[in-house]
Amino acid sequence: MKLEELKVRLKIPAEDSKQDAYLKVALDDAIEDVQKHCNDSFTDSETDELKLPGGVKQAITKLVKAYQENSNVQSQSLGDMRKSFFEGGTMNEVIRLLKPYVKKKVRFL
Template identity: 45%
Template sequence: MELNDLKRRLSLAEDDTSKDDFLQVMLSDAIEMAQDYCNQDFMVDGQLKLPGGVKMAIVKLVKLAQTKPNLQSRSISGGVSETYFTADDLAVIKGDLAPYVKAVFC
């Protein structure tokens, strides 16, 4: 998953580079978290090949990292409201990743 793919999935303009450094760090961290959680590296022929469900979980992790802690939603003048992630969202992300978890036997 590349930065521009993440930006498309987040509905961000690809030519807006103001958050690219942050997004790249978060993307790398989220991929690593998914790999660790799933006990696999998703490498095929030396290239990272993330299934769609894993990509969705990564996008959700990045969104979660952008939210303000202890704030679940807010209303903005003009009738616009925003809803942020809650603690239950981590369970949803784990559910997205569940089909890709490989068992590890010691």
């Protein structure tokens, strides 16, 4: 997943480069977190290229967005608009999206 695709998924205009440095770091962190969680590098064995399925890309995008948001906010109001957060909501969604891609670790006794 490239920065350009992440910006599209986050609805950030391509010409808006103010957050690019941060988004690159957050994208790398999110990919690494997903690889660890799924026990899969998502690397094509023939080309050694990163190949992320759509569901994994969705999870990575949600993680990057969660990194940006203040997760300590429980309720927020601005005029008629209200936004509430509940503990673990984003992470529960990420885990749900990643569930089909998790590889079980094999243990030999």
